[in-house]
Amino acid sequence: MNVCVRAAIDGDLEAVASLHAQAFSRQRDSKQWVIATLAAAPRLLAFVLLIDGNIRGYAFWAQKSGLRALVTLELDQIAICAAWQRQGLGARLIKDSLDQLVARLRHSGQTVQNILISTRADNQAQSLYQQVLGATTVATIEGLYSGTEVFMLAPVQPPTHR
Numbered sequence: 001m002n003v004c005v006r007a008a009i010d011g012d013l014e015a016v017a018s019l020h021a022q023a024f025s026r027q028r029d030s031k032q033w034v035i036a037t038l039a040a041a042p043r044l045l046a047f048v049l050l051i052d053g054n055i056r057g058y059a060f061w062a063q064k065s066g067l068r069a070l071v072t073l074e075l076d077q078i079a080i081c082a083a084w085q086r087q088g089l090g091a092r093l094i095k096d097s098l099d100q101l102v103a104r105l106r107h108s109g110q111t112v113q114n115i116l117i118s119t120r121a122d123n124q125a126q127s128l129y130q131q132v133l134g135a136t137t138v139a140t141i142e143g144l145y146s147g148t149e150v151f152m153l154a155p156v157q158p159p160t161h162r
């Protein structure tokens with residue numbers, strides 16, 4: 001099985017929109033959502049995970065509060081195709097896309113200092129974010145979106161050679 005993570009391109013639209021529709025049943029207009037995301041770089045930066053050449057996951061990252069020298073990135077949205085979940089692919093997608101993103105932003109003179117993530121309080125993805133990013137819960141807002149939303153924050157270690 002060949003797994004790879006790369007930046008998303010316009011040709012990924014249909015596959016990513018289809019995954020979005022499956023993963024987020026409360027959200028509408030998947031195609032429009034993905035078109036808008038792909039068009040919003042560098043504010044939003046999209047990645048896909050491929051298994052044997054087929055898109056099986058995606059991650060959207062967002063630069064928060066403007067384009068800054070010290071960047072707070074938000075993991076805006078992530079999904080792995082249901083048939084492929086609980087095999088470490090979500091973790092792989094987060095790690096690989098973040099590594100690529102950190103390198104890309106470094107080329108623009110930007111350093112990622114921390115990562116913000118929010119998810120519904122009943123979503124088990126919290127333990128994924130804790131394990132992979134070292135994220136901890138910093139705030140909870142009741143009644144946001146479709147229920148109680150948990151906000152997590154993770155520091156990003158600067159490269160040791162700096």
Ligand SMILES: CC(C)(COP(=O)(O)OP(=O)(O)OC[C@H]1O[C@@H](n2cnc3c(N)ncnc32)[C@H](O)[C@@H]1OP(=O)(O)O)[C@@H](O)C(=O)NCCC(=O)NCCS
Pocket residue numbers: 023024076077078079080081084085086087088089090091092119123124125127128129131
């Ligand atoms: C969240 C999501 C991306 C995780 O992808 P995944 O490929 O299943 O994640 P991994 O296999 O890398 O999981 C790593 C760890 O996270 C935790 N985890 C992930 N999903 C879990 C679940 N449904 N229940 C319990 N723990 C879970 C586990 O600790 C897991 O490690 P383990 O399998 O060794 O116990 C996937 O479940 C998904 O697409 N969900 C629907 C969309 C969604 O809710 N996205 C997040 C909100 S934006």
